[in-house]
Amino acid sequence: MRIERTMARVSVSGGLWQKLIAVQIYGANTGVGKTVFSTLLGAHFGARSSPTKWTVRYIKPVSTGPADEADDDYVRRYSGSPVSTLFKFNDAVSPHVAARGASHVPSDDHLNQELAKCLQQGAGSLPLEQADMGLAIVETAGGVLSPGPSGTPQADIFRALRLPAVLVGDHRLGGIAATISAAESLAIRGYDIDAVVCFENQSRYENAVYLKQYFEERSISTFDIPWIPDLDGLIPGTREEEAVMRQYYDARSREKHVSEVARCIIDRHATRMGNLESMASRTKQAIWHPFTQHKHVTNAEDVLVFDSAYGDYFQVKETSSSKHSDSALFPALDGSASWWTQGYGHGNPQLSLAAAYAAGRYGHVMFAGAIHQPALELAETMLKRLDNPRLNKVFYTDNGSTATEVGIKMALRAACKHYDWDGSNEEVGVLGLKASYHGDTIGAMDASEPCVFNEKVDWYRGRGFWFDYPTYKMVKGRWVVEPPEGMEEDLGPVKHFDSQDEIFNLDARSPSLRYETYIVQTLDKLVKERGAKFGALIMEPIVLGAGGMIFVDPLFQQSLLRVVRRYDFGPAQGAKSTLKGNEDAWSGIPVVFDEVFTGLYRLGRFSSGSFLGVHPDISVHAKLLTGGLLPLSITTASDSIFQAFWGDEKSEALLHGHSYTAHAVGCQVANVSLEIAKKMQKSEEWSTFRKQWEMRHRVHVKDGCTGGREEKGLWSMWSQDFVIEVSKHRRVAHVNALGSVLAVSLVDSAGCGYNSSASVGLRDALLKLTSEDQIRIHSRILGNVIYLMASMTAKPTHLKAVEETFVSRLKEVL
Template identity: 50%
Template sequence: MAPAGAGLWRTLRAHQVYGANTDVGKTIVSTVLCNAVQRQKQRAAFLKPVSTGSLDEADDRHLKRYGAGTLTKCLYQFDEPVSPHIAAKEKSIQDDDLVASIHKTLSDWARTDIDFALVETAGGVHSPGPNGNSQADLYRPLRLPIVLVADSRLGGISSSISAYESLLLRGYDIQSVLLFRDEYYQNHEYLGNFFRNKSIPLVPLPAPPAKPSQTDANSQARDEEAMSAYYQQVSQESDILRLLEEMNVKNTKRIEHLEEMAGRAQDLIWYPFTQHQGMRPKDITVIDSAHGDYFQTFGSGRTDNPDSELRPTFDGSASWWTQGLGHGNPELSLSAAYAAGRYGHVMFAGTVHEPALLLADNLLKTLDNPRFTKVFYTDNGSTGMEVAIKMGLRASCDRYDWDATQEQISILGLKGSYHGDTIGVMDCAEPSTYNQKVEWYRGRGHWFDFPLVKMVDGTWKIEVPAELKAELGPDAEFGSLGSVFDLNTRLNTEAGQRYKKYIRKTIEDLVQRHGMKFGALILEPVILGAGGMLFCDPLFQRCLTDVVRDHPELFSPNASSPKAAPSWSGLPVIFDEVFTGLYRLGRPTSASFLDVHPDIAVNAKLLTGGLIPLCATVASQEIFDTFSSPEKSDALLHGHSYTAHAVGCTVAVDSLKTMSDMDGNGSWDQFKTDWSPKAADPAGSSTPEAWSVWSQRLLQDLSCAESVESVFAIGTVLSISLRDAQGGGYTSNAAKGLQQRLAIGGDQFNVHSRVLGNVLYLMSSLTSKPESLREMESMLRASLV
């Protein structure tokens, strides 16, 4: 079933009722509120998603009996008076289906004369739903404003505050708190002060009448009479009427705030990578919340359902490539809260804390590179690459006895590279739209053009640049993506020999004829992201690293005796895995596709699963030792105030564990099966060299579309290059049409995507559900094929 949007309607004030514990009177509170609404000549409705126990005692029956005309509905009723996860064990109720049914019911009510609706949960905040998942997580996609029924009994203060914090941790807005007065425990007084400090109104209610003795022959009639009188009295109390008015005002103000956000943003905010001239408020996507793979956006997409103010919008860029374990992941949120409570932030010069130490150990194990021994923390990929460049250049200058203050030390890389927007790493990329108009940009290096991997008309191809065909040979075709990565075989082919010869000759010419000095080789393994989703032939990157390491004489032909090289040779090899690392391409490292162990690597983005900024630059012992000296000035004098942020490190530890567990427990087996050689050939291997969450059939279909030049997919990444008569590139508008069609979307959701010139890319998280991805694929086919 389609993802449910968050709940927000102009004509319907919908709230969800949670209890601080079981048996705290949620249904009585719901009945009081619905009675008050009905007595104001408005229509109220009550929805019980899952009910257990006898029909006579069902909560929706109680509302029908005492709700003064309240419309009631129950989606799933079970006779057994036990927890929903036990009662529903014989009947498969998917969480997504349940949430979608709630959303549909509320949407249907919003199209009628219903003004006010309550969705009541079962038990306490963390009582399990039908599948055993906490209700706080189960109903989170709806993110309805919360009416919390606190506990007036002994221990109720603690359980009420704990319930409040559990809901807050998951991004709920608690709009009001109600509980029954108990003059002995007086929880209402303590909690009143507590919630007043949170600007949340608390309304104490008189306790309901006690049930008559069962020995009384007229007990049921007497009970009904007493309860009717109770509801008649309490529903007219001024505190209740005032609370309902506040709930009405909050609903209106929430919509008004969302309506004005885009205009205010245009007035106040300077956006990254954005030309503001001609930009209008309607070009700005207003995000109310996010959960799983989806933003909940205001006023976007289709307009055929004007009652629905929020719509699920697939986060098609994985929020600039950071999203790995789903928006609003409760486990990561809890990790962050724990670390914030334990540490906040503590400085990291000459100190250590457990999260930083544990992350360093776990990251080294995850990267599984025998060269790596040291971890240096920064806050994002750009600053992490600044550190990597400082490490690499210092090591080369030390080995070859170069003086960087007297001569230019450059880098080797690939055309289309991008390593960030700080001044230093900008110089490690060729002139481009990103850096040419930055006044301090100098461009210090040589960047090789390279063959590209792409699928064209249903066939995997390696396309060699026209100007390099004489040196590198003709284009080539492959039967599968896995065969492109079969480097053990390809290294011994003519293409491998041609690549190495061309690379060696080019470096030799640059050094000997042009006098260039190179201090590091910097690569984005497999895919160059910001350069336009360029899928480099992995054989070319492998040959480039082999030539650099196998021929140190190329880089200092006149040096009489460079220092010994126990762990690295030629130049330090730096891998920028900020985008492609940590399972983004389906493996712990993208370096593994090349079977290369770099000397320095940088990981960020997915490091914390998409929750908080953090970066780690990892290096070999020999690189580290280069900075060891009696002189303080020889140290790596780099850092920032939030180095090794304890919250980020804690989240990263849990994020790495979750990703590793998914890799080992078969979470991606369905995708791997689709990409396995055995899928096409029963005699083939069942484990693919490379796989994607995007189906092979999708690539086949899109690659044959008239408007498509080429496509590729690997891991969570899908790239679509649109034909452009002007030649493409970052300034191309060829992909805008597809982007706009996806933004309109289909009946179920729309898509927020980013384009890089004539390339539109889509990216899922590592936890994306196959059903959502297949729906995305249908949307793409409809837009292109």
């Protein structure tokens, strides 16, 4: 079976139009009467003329079985509505089986795009008079989770459109359970169920009676409809049978049973549209947004209204100024991966099911002095896959900032205890890198130099010293490592490299005596001359995210760690030392890696610290940990760090925690997320991405995770040709691409940094539609830097379309 894969359009807009109501008919099972209900609904709306005249269309995305038994012909015959079937297969079996003998099988993307095109054409062809409306009835095949041609369950295939659903219940024996299960399957995937209908033929099962009470307790309108008349004695296909059925549809479609369903569908559509229209203005009254100067938000249309999200795309409300069609929504690529958290697609059913399972099994249970399986499994998995012999303890917190704060607490206590410092009465700071940022809680803020994020925070003190450093980047098609301006004498001149791999070939480049000399001399001035005390080195491996997507020369970070571990920060106090004899003992001061942003494959590896070929004493992980579904974070530590909190009194323990520490739902989702990531390593998509970055002459790159040497080149989801092309644009200063991250720094004559507005125009242009062949991209900026992030499950064909749009907008705007 060959599944079609390449499509020019890679996204579809959500199924919501001003003048067209599209409703998807799902069945609790096969044979429950979906087509009968679709016919009744079509006949009802087709007969309505006052006060609104309705245009009705029936669409069957996938049909199986002989042509003379096709549902579309049946619906046309008895409702009088125009019908369309998008893909037909001859065998009367499940679509995934029927498709096996076909020469061409639509991919899920293609099937969705064809359905969206059909609906959009229907919306665009409606008369423009105020009183006219359209109804599109989309009938699925089989049950809610019956597979489509590709084998994907239908509820997952069509989720991108998220059409409001009408669920046809099962009126047969066992149908109550089947109907409730089907409704839950839709709900867990984010569908809105407009109504549940159940055919009732006065049988002893009374399914409709039970289902009506069950669903209406859950605020889902439920309707019972009389079943088709007894056709015993009538030969199928005869005029007599047809006459009986015509009488049934003519009569029942006008009765209150179907009228009430129709009114419910219309009312739900009006409510959804009204809510969508008012959300932006209501937001200005109730919401305080993060990282926003609200004085500058003067227009309600500046607030993006998200109706839903699925895969790599948001479904965003169209504004009056950007409308190109009757559609109320447009798809926009989630170009920031939802602020760096999104890993495996919005609405991922595997993660949703994991969350539902843990919520049902545990809800939330307290964690102090207790354990549950998801938390234990996650801790053991993380320690194993980080493959850092120093780490053997996991501490749970809620988010990256608090996890980093815990890591700082751990390191400072260990250092103070070792050196017999009193951190409560004397200043003990941290070492780090300029432009680094570790979170918005007050302790994590203090581990960063003064910057736009913290300089107006009244309690901020900035406790430490932050090294300047060389950065690496692609400039006009060439990879370079360059020092900060004016520091060529300390850190060396600009150096050119043939590939990114060569920059990371640290064994060939090290030891860097120049880097180490600069670091030692700086520490001597701070520690020996000024008497400064430092209790930790904290840094983000490779990429400083919030600081502006700055890519640090990995050799400098490796050199800094090595110097810090052998540097004499003060005499240990004999018996006070907890380090002697410990195999994982830290030296100098504890090293903390903040992998909140860079870890868990964001840069193409499980641990971004592995690029440096050295192991931290503490590492922090969040964001991609749960695939972007829930907040959860961990701080991992060595036993020698753990021993610093060992004592007779409770006050000596690490007295830190949150009400939702190690919440079972987050831990369960994280376990599933890590399993998905493990499979992605061997996926066809990742193999394609790697091939885009293969070099003619492979470079040995040391893998810090395994401790061995592998012919493993660096790679990115963004193609090498695209990165080179962008880097050569006259307004582009430099580009970086590693793993899922693309960062483009634009030239700004007024100066770079967070306050620069150089990238605003490009950001805004990416969100506008100028051609039907291009996509819209929602992106975030950091001053003069505009960045894009792919999800871990992004497809090469999808990113190719993103690249084409980016280059086009870059040329248009700049």
